[in-house]
Amino acid sequence: MCSQLHGKCFCDCLNWKGVCIYQEFNNNGKAAKKGRETFRCKVKEVGHLEGDVLLIRFIAPHKLALDLVHPGSYVFIRTDENFYFDVPISIMESDIESDIVSIMIEIRGIKTKKLLDIKIDDEMVIRGPYWNGVFGLKSINELKDNKALVIARGIGMAPSIPVIRKLSNNKNTLKIVIDKSPYKDVYVNEYLKQYTEGYEEINTIDKGKLSDEIKKLILNEIANGVTLIHVAGADILSFKVIEFLDNIDKRDVKVSCCNNAKMCCGEGVCGSCTARFQGHRVKRLCKVQTDPRNIFEGRRFI
Structure with a gap:
């Protein structure tokens, strides 16, 4: 993503509105920063509200619960060590007093269907926090x-x-x-x-x-x-x-x-969240933070 790390002598981040990758690289002693952490969280409550709607409450580390309070917070969750089954889910509530995080999930595909097997006291793998929801x-x-x-x-x-x-x-x-x-x-x-x-x-x-x-x-x-x-x-x-x-x-x-972008890595690298706009511009929606009018204006839906 970073033109200077590619060897160019100028900044060319035309469609990148996230943190400056080159600055983060320099501040970290010329080394890539550590990625998002994963946590094993214990499931406190599971509720099957309808056939395809699932409510899960899990106990998170206190620091993670604090980070997930803000609007737009989301995490990637999975039920085993297979990182290909990461599912991005928005946070419904993060209680910083009890450290219980609540999420509501709509069961749609093979990834979310695995979440139907979750039971109370099971462990889920949580990757986060992310804030561009x-x-x-x-x-x-x-x-x-x-x-x-x-x-x-x-x-x-x-x-x-x-x-x-x-x-x-x-x-x-x-x-x-x-x-x-x-x-x-x-x-x-x-x-x-x-x-x-x-x-x-x-x-x-x-x-x-x-x-x-x-x-x-x-x-x-x-x-x-x-x-x-x-x-x-x-x-x-x-x-x-x-x-x-x-x-x-x-x-x-x-x-x-x-x-509502289809996210996979959450870091702006894999390209699954990209959307194309007029002028052949490509934006990575997991990192772009802007007025919604800029997101939908000139967007190619087909």
Whole structure:
């Protein structure tokens, strides 16, 4: 990734927005830095909420629990020593008093299906911490004494909790919208009660487009002073919300959203998280931290 370490005499990190690799190399005595650590963590609780939804609580080292408190935190987990079965999962809650970390998993493929075999008192291998699970972190951290709208759909309910906690701790007034589809229930209800008085259930997507209900709600909330909209769901939901805001000329309303890139190494090396943009630009989404409008503008979806 680093042009200077390749032998060139100038910096050419055009699409790299992470930590300067060359500076880290120099500061570490001209040697590559040690990678993320792995931890063996004991499973405290396992809950099968639905056929394809799994809730796991595990005991983490105190330092790891502290690092995973922030919005956008995620880890790679696996049930054995085979590192090819690493699964990136966003953190739903990290309790720094009990060091218990909670994650909610949607079972999709062969990697996540192995997690169905986990039982209480088993050990999981955790690699982390990582923090780029949300785009627009700067907007979230800087919003104080203001108003924000949080729209969560499906499994996006889980990673929305740290964002809601951060916005609540910054004394913002929150409007929470939950679309539980395709699930039967809102499985983050107990966490929402800690940070907000309630939430509204609304269908957000109708035939691949934003529903009229959510459009009306967004307009009303902007009129009431909302300056930030956080979208926790699939890329199509984030894209449609940004498109709607730009169509009604509300580019001043800031947006943050989930990072749904397919990750493997988490370090910007393997290329599984890359997305291609106009002008043949390639961005590694596991490291890029920017406004979501920059992520979806000019992105080639096909």
